[in-house]
Amino acid sequence: MQYFLSMSVRIKLIQWALVALPLLSAAQTKEFIISARSGDTVRQSNASRDRSESVAQSTETAPVAGLETEGGAINTLPLFGERAKTTAQIDADIHFLNDCDRNFASRPEASNFFAARGWDYIADGQLDTAAHRFNLSWLLNHKNVDAYWGLGVVCYQKDQLPNAIRMMRKGLAVDDSNTVLLTDLATVEIKQYQQKPDDELLAQAENHLQRAIAVNPSAPSYQKLSVIYYLKANYGRAWEYYHQARTLDLSSLDIGYLNELLAKQPDPQGVFK
Secondary structure, eight states: OOOEEOSSEEEEEOOOOEEOOTTOSSOEEOOSOEEEEESOOOOOOHHHHHHHHHHHHHHHHSOOTTOEETTEEGGGSGGGGGSOOOHHHHHHHHHHHHHHHHHSSOHHHHHHHHHHHHHHHHHTTOHHHHHHHHHHHHHHOTTOHHHHHHHHHHHHHTTOHHHHHHHHHHHHHHOTTOHHHHHHHHHHHHHHHHHSOOHHHHHHHHHHHHHHHHHSOOHHHHHHHHHHHHHTTOHHHHHHHHHHHHHHOGGGOOHHHHHHHHHHSOOTTSSOO
C-alpha cells in the first residue's frame, strides 16, 4: 500500500506490521486502518509550499540553544517534549508562525498542510522529520486531530507504545467520534497489552472498538474485537466477531490469525476448516 494526496480526496494508509497475538511468530494484522477523507486537502501553489517547507527545514538545521534534550532533539519529541521552551525556541516558533501567516490563508490551513507532509514523511520512513511536521501542525492548531494521530503513529513505529497511546488519546479528546482513530488506538492498546498484560487496558481497547462499531461498523473493528476475545480465551465470542468481520469484508481477514483461532476451536459455523 502507499500513501498519496489528491486534490479532492486524501487517502491515508496507516499500514504497519503489528503482531496480532502474543502466541504467534508470523501472524500479523493487516493494518492500522485505511481512511479516505475528503475536503481537507490544502490547496497551495508550489512556491508557497516550498517557502513554508523551507522554514520548517531551517528549524531542523539552525543551531538553536536548547534544541537537544536527554530524550533527543526537541523538534522530534511528541508535542516538543511537552515542556517549557527557552527564549530561543520561542523566537523560532514566532518566526515560523509569522511565515505561515504570510503564506497561508489561516493557521488551521497551514496546520493541515504540515500534517499532510507528516504523513508523507511517515510513508518515506523519515520518522523524525514526520514528528517535526506533526509538531508544527500542532503548534499551528491544537485542535487538529491529525497532529496527535500522526505523532501516535510515529511513536508506534519507534516502539514507544505508551506514548503512542497517549498521543492518540489526545487526538480522541479532539474528535471523540472518529471511528478510524478509535480503531487505531485500540490496535495499539492491544499490542501494549500483549507486551505488558493489563486487564484495564484490554477493557479500554474493547470500549474503543465498541464505540467505533456503534457509529460505523467495520471489518477491522470486528476483527480487533475477535482478537481481544481470543486473548481472553473466549473463543466462541472470538469466532462471532470474526464472522461479523467476514460478513462485512472478506478481503480484510487476517489468515494468520484465522489459523490460530482454528487451532484453539473449530469454526462453530463450519465456514473455515
